[in-house]
Amino acid sequence: MTAPYGLDPADVAFARLGDASLRRAYGLASYLLGDAIEAEDATQETMARAWRARRSLLDPAALEVWLDRILVNTCRDRLRRRRAIKIVDLEASGEMEARDPFRDFLARDELGSALDALTPDQRVVVVLRFWRDLSLDQISERLGWPLGTVKSRLHHAMAAMRDRLERDAKHELREVVR
Amino acid sequence: MNDTEMEKWLAERFRAAPNPEPSERLQQVVDADRIRASIPRRWAMPSRALGLSGRRPVLAGLVGLAATAILAAGLLTVVASRLTQTPAAPGGGIEWQPSTQVSGFAFTFGPYLASADGRLYMVGSINGLGGSSSTEVWSSADGASWERVSQPGTFEKYGPGFFPQGFSGDGQGGLVIVGGVAGGPAWHSSDGRTWTSAQFETPALARMAAVAARPGAIVAIGDRQVPIPDSATMSGQTANQMYAWFSAEGNAWSQVVLPDSLGYVPRAITAWKGGFAAVADKEVAADWASSVWTSADGRTWEKAPQELAFSPIAIVALGDRVVTVGARLDSELGMVPASWSSTDGRKWTESTASVRDRATMFDDVAVVGDTLVAIGSSHMYTTDVAGGPASTTPPMPPESVWISSDGATWRLLAEDSSLNFGFLNTHVASLGGRVVIATQRASAVEVFLGDLVP
Numbered sequence: 001m002t003a004p005y006g007l008d009p010a011d012v013a014f015a016r017l018g019d020a021s022l023r024r025a026y027g028l029a030s031y032l033l034g035d036a037i038e039a040e041d042a043t044q045e046t047m048a049r050a051w052r053a054r055r056s057l058l059d060p061a062a063l064e065v066w067l068d069r070i071l072v073n074t075c076r077d078r079l080r081r082r083r084a085i086k087i088v089d090l091e092a093s094g095e096m097e098a099r100d101p102f103r104d105f106l107a108r109d110e111l112g113s114a115l116d117a118l119t120p121d122q123r124v125v126v127v128l129r130f131w132r133d134l135s136l137d138q139i140s141e142r143l144g145w146p147l148g149t150v151k152s153r154l155h156h157a158m159a160a161m162r163d164r165l166e167r168d169a170k171h172e173l174r175e176v177v178r
Numbered sequence: 179m180n181d182t183e184m185e186k187w188l189a190e191r192f193r194a195a196p197n198p199e200p201s202e203r204l205q206q207v208v209d210a211d212r213i214r215a216s217i218p219r220r221w222a223m224p225s226r227a228l229g230l231s232g233r234r235p236v237l238a239g240l241v242g243l244a245a246t247a248i249l250a251a252g253l254l255t256v257v258a259s260r261l262t263q264t265p266a267a268p269g270g271g272i273e274w275q276p277s278t279q280v281s282g283f284a285f286t287f288g289p290y291l292a293s294a295d296g297r298l299y300m301v302g303s304i305n306g307l308g309g310s311s312s313t314e315v316w317s318s319a320d321g322a323s324w325e326r327v328s329q330p331g332t333f334e335k336y337g338p339g340f341f342p343q344g345f346s347g348d349g350q351g352g353l354v355i356v357g358g359v360a361g362g363p364a365w366h367s368s369d370g371r372t373w374t375s376a377q378f379e380t381p382a383l384a385r386m387a388a389v390a391a392r393p394g395a396i397v398a399i400g401d402r403q404v405p406i407p408d409s410a411t412m413s414g415q416t417a418n419q420m421y422a423w424f425s426a427e428g429n430a431w432s433q434v435v436l437p438d439s440l441g442y443v444p445r446a447i448t449a450w451k452g453g454f455a456a457v458a459d460k461e462v463a464a465d466w467a468s469s470v471w472t473s474a475d476g477r478t479w480e481k482a483p484q485e486l487a488f489s490p491i492a493i494v495a496l497g498d499r500v501v502t503v504g505a506r507l508d509s510e511l512g513m514v515p516a517s518w519s520s521t522d523g524r525k526w527t528e529s530t531a532s533v534r535d536r537a538t539m540f541d542d543v544a545v546v547g548d549t550l551v552a553i554g555s556s557h558m559y560t561t562d563v564a565g566g567p568a569s570t571t572p573p574m575p576p577e578s579v580w581i582s583s584d585g586a587t588w589r590l591l592a593e594d595s596s597l598n599f600g601f602l603n604t605h606v607a608s609l610g611g612r613v614v615i616a617t618q619r620a621s622a623v624e625v626f627l628g629d630l631v632p
Binding site: 010012013015016017018019022023026027030031036039040043044047048051055059060061101102105109110111114126130131155158161162165 | 179181184185188189191192195196197198199200201203204205207208209211212286287311338339341343358385387401403418443603
């Protein structure tokens with residue numbers, strides 16, 4: 001890391017532990033947001049928030065859970081904002097855009113379609129459960145949500161994804177018949 | 179698909195899906211954000227200058243890179259050229275021996291040095307993600323040969339996560355380590371081998387940042403975030419509050435709030451002829467500013483009326499004088515080494531020191547015999563940290579060592595290319611009249627031994 005003068009050793013250690021979490025945090029943000037550029041923004045925002053609040057973290061062992069919670073909240077805010085604003089397709093309007101292989105993958109894979117069927121909170125639970133491989137208890141701890149809420153969101157998420165996959169399958173079948 | 183089949187399908191799909199990889203740029207902007215958040219506001223960039231919001235990644239990327247370059251060049255005054263106006267000091271200095279490497283260390287915190295009973299001790303901890311931690315104490319009679327004296331698991335027996343921040347003799351031949359979290363923030367030992375966790379009158383839910391002692395009195399300073407009194411009803415409004423702890427023997431401690439210390443971050447403490455002197459700087463300030471608190475007995479504290487325009491990192495006593503070292507902002511050089519000294523703890527006089535490179539400052543100071551020895555390095559570039567990737571930046575310029583007989587006038591010693599210090603993980607101490615410097619490398623602690631020569 002690059003660190004300026006004025007940091008004490010605890011700051012340096014915090015930055016080092018944060019750096020070690022960067023890849024994992026970015027991966028989580030990518031699956032939550034489905035977009036590499038936005039995931040970088042969210043990860044940057046998360047790390048900046050964590051840095052500003054670093055002195056409130058007394059136990060370095062809790063860093064991973066703490067960072068996850070900040071990141072998830074950051075991504076949830078972005079997902080909610082995204083639903084509230086009109087998205088303009090810049091590719092269609094001819095603007096130059098750097099290629100995003102991860103977004104391309106989600107756009108053509110059934111997994112991406114299934115995730116798109118979810119509300120922000122449902123998506124958070126699904127990604128933490130199946131990508132991060134966390135137990136429902138661990139998800140509850142990370143998000144500060146009651147266990148019952150996590151279970152309920154997962155249940156509704158499964159139903160929504162199942163509906164989306166069945167609808168996609170029927171649509172695909174219609175296209176083949178046509 | 180039922181729920182079970184759906185879960186299996188999801189697990190397989192996620193397993194087969196690509197693992198997104200962050201760009202190098204992300205690490206750069208994260209570092210830049212930390213820099214921006216840690217330096218005085220008047221040097222700072224507009225808050226979103228490095229952001230990459232929206233869907234214009236190419237343009238935004240260029241803006242981000244340019245801003246990073248500006249940040250590096252402008253804010254930290256990062257200039258690779260050496261200064262030429264400061265010749266090496268003539269005359270005596272320190273004769274350095276070939277350094278020794280104590281292998282197997284990648285301390286996250288430390289190595290901190292302390293002397294007790296004619297031996298030198300070193301403490302450090304390795305703190306990993308997921309709760310793993312290991313704090314170790316090592317000892318040496320000569321500074322070259324080291325043996326581990328603490329038992330494995332000693333500092334983790336009440337839970338993982340202890341991290342040392344300060345280390346000192348206890349004034350009676352024993353040692354004290356202070357830091358944070360598991361098992362309480364202070365540990366005491368009478369022989370360096372057997373350690374006990376300190377007991378507190380009130381729960382010490384804070385980190386201890388530094389400790390100093392004289393016979394019959396051990397004093398630590400530390401801090402924690404507390405709600406700001408004027409905005410107690412506003413959620414999340416907190417500020418740093420400083421505390422001092424006193425112990426007569428290292429096991430039982432009492433706590434007091436340092437007066438008028440809200441918003442300060444503790445940096446260092448020393449025992450001194452007037453009792454104890456602690457120095458701290460402001461958590462957020464437009465300019466670097468610090469204050470000193472003094473106590474005759476370690477229990478009752480007074481804040482010095484004079485504010486010191488610098489950022490402190492260490493404080494020591496030399497004779498009747500107490501000297502604190504650090505750095506101050508400089509319009510041309512970015513940052514320069516600066517020290518302040520006092521004989522009464524209330525009235526302070528500033529001194530500066532010559533430099534060879536920009537962004538060079540004092541990193542630590544120790545009393546060796548009757549001489550002050552200060553070390554420093556240029557903070558121009560990325561520097562090595564234990565366990566981190568190897569640096570790809572240009573080699574750092576040689577380190578700087580200054581000596582002083584009074585804390586008022588500093589002499590920059592001739593350049594010695596064999597010295598190579600790590601960023602902030604370097605400390606200097608005295609052992610039997612010799613200078614000892616310990617610095618953390620990627621997987622070893624390197625120890626430099628030197629002798630003062632006339």
